[in-house]
Amino acid sequence: MIVTTATTPFDDQKPGTSGLRKKVRVFEQPNYAENFIQSVFDVVEGKQGATLVIGGDGRYLNRVVIQKAIRMAAAAGFARVVVGQGGILSTPAASNVIRQRGALGGLVLSASHNPGGPDEDFGIKYNVSNGGPAPEKVTEAIHARTLSLSEWHAADSADVDLDTLGEVTVEGMIVEVIDPVADYAALMERLFDFAAIRAAGLTVAFDAMSAVTGPYATEILERRLGFAPGTVRNGTPLEDFGGHHPDPNLVHAHELYELMMSADAPDFGAASDGDGDRNLIIGRNRFVTPSDSLAMLAANAHLAPGYKDGLKGIARSMPTSAAADRVAEKLGIPSYETPTGWKFFGNLLDAGMATICGEESAGTGSDHVREKDGLWAVLLWLNILAATGKSVDQIAREHWATYGRNYYARHDYEGVDSAAADTLMRELRGKLTTLPGTSVAGLTIAEADDFAYEDPTDGSVSRNQGVRVLFEGGSRVVFRLSGTGTSGATLRVYLERYEPAGGSVDAETGDMLADIVAAAEQLAAIRQHTGRERPDVVT
Template identity: 85%
Template sequence: MIRDYPTTPFTDQKPGTSGLRKKVKVFQQPNYAENFVQSVFDVIDGKQGATLVIGGDGRFLNREVIQVAIRIAAAAGFARAIVGRGGILSTPAASNLIRIRGALGGLVLSASHNPGGPDEDFGIKYNIANGGPAPEKVTEALHARTLTIDRWRAVEADDIDLDALGEVKVGEMIVEIVDPVADYAALMEKLFDFPAIRAANLTMAFDAMSAVTGPYAHDILENRLGFAPGTVRNGTPLPDFGGHHPDPNLVHAHELYETMMAPDAPDFGAASDGDGDRNLIIGRHRFVTPSDSLAMLAANAHLAPGYKDGLKGIARSMPTSAAADRVAAKLGIPAYETPTGWKFFGNLLDAGMATICGEESAGTGSDHVREKDGLWAVLLWLNILAATGKSVDTIAREHWAAYGRNYYARHDYEGVESDRADTLMAELRRKLATLPGERFGDLEVETADDFAYHDPTDGSVSRNQGVRVLFVGGSRVVFRLSGTGTSGATLRVYLERFEADAIDGDTTDMLADIVAAADAIAGIVRHTGRTEPDVVT
């Protein structure tokens, strides 16, 4: 039996770049999650008889919202819902399942790298049939629907057992509980040379951060690739991520960093985030920035079976360093600069214009799915190490010797009052026309703009994607507000300096003059009251 539940709209359900993210207590309000899920189904066509994928990163509230989503999906006319056992599906695994099972789309329940728990964050996003995040035309329609919704509909049914593999019926819809790892691991075995990685006898430390990649890493790294038991740390997904922040950077994965800087460090270290789409790469005594990792993976991808025929193109988000552009130029393939948000990469991948994509926020991936993929990056690095017999440090130094080095850092000012952050950006935009020619210490502004992207696949234009200030000689600073937080605003300042020959400098020292210029240009201290960033990556 299908029942209608009267409701009233919430005014704060506009999806960001990665869906709707709010505090758990917001989602726990009566009708809040139900309104959003129903609004998703109200604006998408083709539901009758279709397949839907549902899963999440295991954070607090994951199971409860999955049960609700199943009942609403059954009422909406879906014929089948495929759900990861225990409610678990990494974001890249969900993308893969959508693609291989011909699903109409999927609900991914995650707030990515944000903390989890009763007082922390939760999120829902909708991915479309290509496996990637919904485009703006869908999220705009979804937001509009959340402002007018007056009822949600659900099949009256008991909760199902999310931990039992197999099929059950909810109303007329079949719910299939699947192993969340199996199909994803099989895809990885096709892309990478698992026998060569096993034969290389590498040592490794992987921090799953008590998040979704634990089961995937245990199966792939320890079982299939033969790394020693204990290689995977924090490998059990926990609703509060063990009280830790599941963001794979040098602040939140500091224990891994200490392990990799120790005299007896293993050959390779890596971590992934809450929902499994981001990665941290550290070799013995060598941290690799996400921007450099993208460039180095692209330069060496041909060593893996899945990429032996070469790349069609490389795409990076605008704030990501230009290191990958130099690889594309040497390979004679296109380089694309897009706004932040994986959906822009998805258009290029679908069109066959790019093969590997990456963002400075620790996300890299390829055309195997339509999301960034943390374990994919780890496995490609392992394949490269096995094929070359070289260390991460040697690969990095040889790369910089060939291409030059982009010294790079991102400064995050978190939880800034939204009004203050908006005022900073508005004031900065008003100055753009007069910045060229101005000097800040030894730096001279060459150009300054508000980045706009003209999508070569569909002709759409995305404006106001971040302010760029480019200095004579190739250095630059970028300012943008992040859409991944749940309260206040995060001001992100991206700092980059290119050196053709000086590859052994200290990053902090090399960027000091650009940091000073960034504050002089934008008035960061004046607007935010902050004298230091909260996080440096």
């Protein structure tokens, strides 16, 4: 039996760059999750007889919302729901299942790298049939529907046993509980030379951060690749991520960093985040920034079987350093600079215009799925180490000797008063036209703009994507408000200095960026607007 429940709209259900993210307490309000899911189903066409994928990162509320989504999918007319065992599907694995099953789309239940638990964060994102996040025209339609919704519909049925593999029916709809790891692991074996990695004798430390990649890393690294038991640390997904923040950066993965900088360091260290789409790469005594990792992976991707025929193009988000552009230029392939958000890469990948994509926020991926993929990056690094016999440090040094080095850092000011953050950005935008030709902190400004992007695949235009101030010589600072938080505003300040090959490519990053940090403060009056003397997180 299908039951209809009357409801009233919520005015705060506008999806951001990665779906709808709020505190758990918000999602626990009566009708809140149901309203958003119903709005998705009302907007999406072709539901009758279609397949829907559902899964999440295992955080608190994951199972509860999955049960609601299953009952609502039955009422919406779907013929089949594919759900990961235990409610688990990493974001890249969900993308893969959508593509392999020819699904209409999928609900990914995650707040990515944000903390989990009863007092922390939850999220729902809709991915379309290519496996990638819904484009803006879809998310805008979903938001519009949330503002007019008056009822939602669900099957009056018992909970599905999410822990037992197999099929059951809910109001005539098949619910298939699958092994969340198997299809993804098989895909990785097709892309990478597992035999070469096994034979290389490497030692590895991987921190799953008590999040979703634990089962994937254990199966692939320890079982299929034969790394020692214990290679995967914090490998059991926990609803609160063990009380830790599952963001793979040098603050929240500090223990891994300390290990990799010690005398007992293994050859290679890595971590992934809450839903498995981000990565941290550290070699023995060598941290690799996400921007550099993208460039180095692109330069060496041909060493892996899945990329032996070369790359069609490289895409990066605007805040990501230009290091990958220099690789594309040397390879003679196109490079693309997009707004933040993987959906922009999805268009390029679908059009066959790019093969590898990356964001400075620790996300890299390729055309194998339509999401960034943390373990994919780890495995490509391992394939490169195995094929070359070189260390991470050697690969980094040789790369910089060839291409020069983009010294890079991101300063995050978290939980800033939203009105203060908006004022900072408004004042910056107000003086952009007056900046070119002026000097600040000893640097001469060549250009200044508010980044806008025209998608080469469909001609759509995205404006107001971040303020860029470009200095003579290839250095720059970028200011942007993040859309991934759940309270207040996060101001991100991206700092970049380019040193050409033959220049100073082995200096301390902080020293090389000091003048750009000073310029950023003078340009934006960060202390005045935020009340902060220093950033909360530096990556």
